[in-house]
Amino acid sequence: MLRSVPVAPQDVLDAGGTIPPGDTSTCNWLAHWASPATTGEWARRGLAEGDAYGLSNAITYAKRAAACRIDVLVQYNHLTRLARLNYPSKVAGLREIGLAVPDVVQELVIDPRNNLEHEYHVPDRDVARHAVEVSDLFLRATQDEYQRGSVVAVGWNAMGSHSVADGREVIVFSGFTNRPMLFVDVFDDPAMAKIVDPAAMEVRLTELRSFTEEEAVALATLLRRGYSSTGSRSIDGRGPRYYREMKRQAGF
Numbered sequence: 001m002l003r004s005v006p007v008a009p010q011d012v013l014d015a016g017g018t019i020p021p022g023d024t025s026t027c028n029w030l031a032h033w034a035s036p037a038t039t040g041e042w043a044r045r046g047l048a049e050g051d052a053y054g055l056s057n058a059i060t061y062a063k064r065a066a067a068c069r070i071d072v073l074v075q076y077n078h079l080t081r082l083a084r085l086n087y088p089s090k091v092a093g094l095r096e097i098g099l100a101v102p103d104v105v106q107e108l109v110i111d112p113r114n115n116l117e118h119e120y121h122v123p124d125r126d127v128a129r130h131a132v133e134v135s136d137l138f139l140r141a142t143q144d145e146y147q148r149g150s151v152v153a154v155g156w157n158a159m160g161s162h163s164v165a166d167g168r169e170v171i172v173f174s175g176f177t178n179r180p181m182l183f184v185d186v187f188d189d190p191a192m193a194k195i196v197d198p199a200a201m202e203v204r205l206t207e208l209r210s211f212t213e214e215e216a217v218a219l220a221t222l223l224r225r226g227y228s229s230t231g232s233r234s235i236d237g238r239g240p241r242y243y244r245e246m247k248r249q250a251g252f
Helices: 011-017 037-048 052-076 087-096 103-118 125-141 142-146 212-228 241-251
Strands: 003-006 022-028 152-154 156-166 168-176 181-185 193-197 202-207
Touching: 003 037, 003 241, 011 181, 011 193, 011 202, 011 212, 022 212, 022 241, 037 052, 037 125, 052 103, 052 125, 052 142, 087 212, 103 125, 125 142, 152 212, 156 241, 168 241, 181 212
Parallel strands: 003 202
Antiparallel strands: 022 152, 152 181, 156 168, 181 193, 193 202
């Protein structure tokens, strides 16, 4: 049984930095969120209607689509400190880890909705059209990044089997390799960053919300190394149930 050892965020970062990035595990753990593609379609429908009601919907849903994508990218990169901040702060954090969000998203998509909602502006067709078109371009530009999923582990070390029998997912843990793993446990509350170290028979862990903004950016940068690695990503893209069940059986 692995014992749990609370540590500081920097200790997790230091240990994680020693783990080769080649074997990277990802998960679309927010796939249950409303699709930006759907709200983008609602925005286009409002624009086509063309009256004040439709244009209001166009602006509102265009902003919702872009904001949802920004929030997913913040969450998928474990920038927990930014989750409750305003969108300029979220965009600044994403830029720090190499994800470009153009200023026009704020200026032409987010601000018009805020003006509509809080300043009670009458919706303008050109403003609505710009919001819808820029939001759509932003979603297209970030689609590949979104589809990569969220890195939840580097150096995955839990061995076992994963199959489907009679329409039911069967997941069985059989043991660990000797190497340590950096595991971002977003499958529990509160979310944790963990070094799962079978050789030491311990899990060194700290809550994601205890990371400073600088430490959160450092964690995201560390995890994102796997995207450019030429090594194996053998369990890339498993669903949330796989990770929940493996960690339950393995005790990490």
